[in-house]
Amino acid sequence: MKPFPYNKIFFAGILSASAILLSPGCSKKSDDPAPPKLVVTTLASGFASPNGIATDSVGNIWVSDQGTGANDGKIWVIKPGGEKFPAIINFESIIVGADFDAPSHLLFADGLLYILGAKGKMYKADVSSFVPGNPPMTASSLGVEDIGTVVLSHPFVKNTHQTHPYGITKAPDGSFYITDAAANAVLRRSRTGIYSVVAEVPGVANPTPVGPPMVESVPTGVIVDHGKLLVSTLLGFPFPPGKAVIYQITTSGEVSVYQQGFTTLVDIVQGNNNGHLVAEHGTFGSMGFTKNTGRLVWANGQATTPLVSDLNLPVGIVQSNDHTWYVTSLGDKSVLKVSFE
Secondary structure (H helix, E strand, C coil): CEECCCCCCCCHHHHHHHHHHCCCCCCCCCCCCCCCCEEEEEEEECCCCEEEEEECCCCCEEEEECCCCCCCEEEEEECCCCCEEEEEEEECCEEECCEEECCCCEEEECCEEEEECHHHEEEEECCCCCCCCCCCEEHHHCEEEECHHHHHCCCCCCCCCCCCEEEEEECCCCCEEEEECCCCEEEEECCCCCEEEEEECCCEECCCCCCCCEECEEEEEEEEECCEEEEEEEECCCCCCCCEEEEEECCCCCEEEEEEEECCEEEEEEEECCEEEEEECCCEECCEECCCCEEEEEECCCCEEEEEEEECCEEEEEEEECCEEEEEECCCCEEEEEEEC
């Protein structure tokens, strides 16, 4: 993995001080602050198919594992030191074509852990009293909301007649916004649990001679930014490089392009002064997605700046603070910690 230097915005104060110290007649002091060092480490490994990731109030990391397609999906909890434990087991895990329908993204909100699962379901787990190392809970013991029925009954303009709730975030008003990666839509769940469709996500013209004339923009991650939604997209086959888009969507459903020029975006988080941080899954080759071609990239609405490259098929990101992130790696079946020290 190749770390890239932090954006110059981050260094503004340090560079200003250095300019004074290194001006004519001055010499550099031995105790000058060193630039922050980017460190990428493996926090935990041994997952079957890691996907969504979230953190709780005490610093534990929670990971959804899609399993193997044999109804063996689960949720793991990882202590800050890296020790992992099964927390919730026996989720539906189904292979549909070349894809999993299994637990995907997670959200801690309102004292519960919300888990997007197979067949359009959203599970609600009270893990407030769960201690890592305790016997795991079972998926059948959790509360469930049916998102899929709402999606499948909606009269979309471009109806795929499929549903796969994937990304989730909470808005300041208490509502949730959810991406549906099969319906190519963004949903809203009100504080009272009422679902509605906010917008359909438009496709893009296929720039290659292979595949359909229009490529679907599959919505993946979603965040709220200054009252609007930012939605990352993974373009469908033939997965053209440099053509994936971050869309900006108003709560009333108006869709516009926030930033272009990405490849196979799978998640987005708030980031820091450098911009939002997005994950690129990897480039698509003759044998499928190529290992070690994933990246974390800064996106500020104009320029793209790599933070880390050579990641092995990253899938989900969660932000711990403005200099620490946890990333699920599908290629390595692991969870990575990315931080500045």
